[in-house]
Amino acid sequence: MENALAVATLVCGLTAFVSTFWVSAHVISAWAGTAGFGIGLYSQYVSATTPQRSLNIIGMVGAFVGAALGIAHGGFLPHP
Structure with missing residues (x-):
């Protein structure tokens, strides 16, 4: 489950970060x-290993x- x-x-x-390159994709990135x-x-909170924590930090940033x-x-x- 942790993985x-x-x-x-x-x-x-990554989805949120990449979608910021297009202003019209603000809903997806938000x-x-x-x-x-x-x-x-x-x-x-539930991670057990350092690689999991590394992926978490990269993803959260x-x-x-x-x-x-x-x-x-x-x-x-x-926007309408």
């Missing part, structure tokens, strides 16, 4: 970043940057 959480954190973080940060915090830029570009809801 799956670490990989999920990394995937959400939600993926928020989910990745939450999953990463729980994954860090990407998720935080993605969520912050997603919110700055327009937030959680799409």
